[in-house]
Amino acid sequence: MEAHLSLLLLLCCFAAASYAHNVHLSTLNQSLIVSTTTTPGQVLKAGVDQVTITWAYNETFPGTDTNYTTVEAKVCYAPVSQTGRDDRKTDDNLDNDKTCPFDITDAPYKRSNNSFIWTVPRDTPTATYFVRLYVINAKNHEIAYGQSTDALKTTSLFQVDGVVSDQKVSAASPVFDVFGYGFAWLLVLFTVYL
Numbered sequence: 001m002e003a004h005l006s007l008l009l010l011l012c013c014f015a016a017a018s019y020a021h022n023v024h025l026s027t028l029n030q031s032l033i034v035s036t037t038t039t040p041g042q043v044l045k046a047g048v049d050q051v052t053i054t055w056a057y058n059e060t061f062p063g064t065d066t067n068y069t070t071v072e073a074k075v076c077y078a079p080v081s082q083t084g085r086d087d088r089k090t091d092d093n094l095d096n097d098k099t100c101p102f103d104i105t106d107a108p109y110k111r112s113n114n115s116f117i118w119t120v121p122r123d124t125p126t127a128t129y130f131v132r133l134y135v136i137n138a139k140n141h142e143i144a145y146g147q148s149t150d151a152l153k154t155t156s157l158f159q160v161d162g163v164v165s166d167q168k169v170s171a172a173s174p175v176f177d178v179f180g181y182g183f184a185w186l187l188v189l190f191t192v193y194l
């Protein structure tokens with residue numbers, strides 16, 4: 001029991017040290033232009049197909065990218081795959097947002113000429129998706145973003161033919177949603193230790 005408590009505390013402290021809280025998407029500057037090589041109506045096969053994601057700073061955006069350090073690319077559920085699913089719900093507060101549960105990659109920020117070839121992981125649920133990139137500053141705060149779809153999240157979406165989506169499967173891994181896959185090794189370590 002105590003061991004479990006200290007595990008939780010440890011995870012909480014790690015999380016608190018790593019991420020800013022109460023960051024709202026609507027307060028972030030949408031200064032990145034993001035696109036994917038998917039074609040309208042394309043259905044990608046999980047574990048097989050690849051998508052090239054490209055991004056760059058929007059040169060006509062009236063701001064500056066001086067504090068941009070890192071980008072985090074994520075795969076996000078389109079509205080059509082969120083209906084009736086509280087476990088995929090969009091919330092403007094990023095602490096509570098469940099739109100983008102899958103990490104693609106983290107990379108140092110570069111103003112232009114960025115691309116990443118993403119192989120759709122075998123365990124991706126069957127759903128409709130888009131890609132979003134968050135820009136992180138040196139203090140690990142999200143300060144800007146960009147996405148491969150429009151504001152209403154209706155254009156340039158892609159479908160994945162993956163694992164059969166199941167409420168129980170997604171409910172089993174909330175800890176990964178909250179703390180990120182980076183902590184998975186820690187959990188494994190503690191599971192072995194306990």
Ligand SMILES: *[C@@H]1O[C@H](CO)[C@@H](O)[C@H](O)[C@H]1NC(C)=O
Binds near residue numbers: 032033059061062
């Ligand atoms: C780039 O930024 C300008 C100014 O904010 C905006 O009008 C334009 O739509 C943006 N371009 C893209 C592709 O997002």
Ligand SMILES: *[C@@H]1O[C@H](CO)[C@@H](O)[C@H](O)[C@H]1NC(C)=O
Binds near residue numbers: 029062063064143144
């Ligand atoms: C967001 O953009 C505005 C201009 O639209 C700029 O004044 C501000 O500094 C930017 N904020 C960040 C955190 O880059």
Ligand SMILES: *[C@@H]1O[C@H](CO)[C@@H](O)[C@H](O)[C@H]1NC(C)=O
Binds near residue numbers: 064066067
């Ligand atoms: C960049 O970060 C510095 C230090 O935190 C801050 O003073 C400055 O306002 C930031 N610039 C922008 C454009 O956000």
Ligand SMILES: *[C@@H]1O[C@H](CO)[C@@H](O)[C@H](O)[C@H]1NC(C)=O
Binds near residue numbers: 113
């Ligand atoms: C973009 O990246 C490619 C491949 O890494 C490189 O060959 C090319 O010179 C780069 N272009 C610019 C403008 O940086």
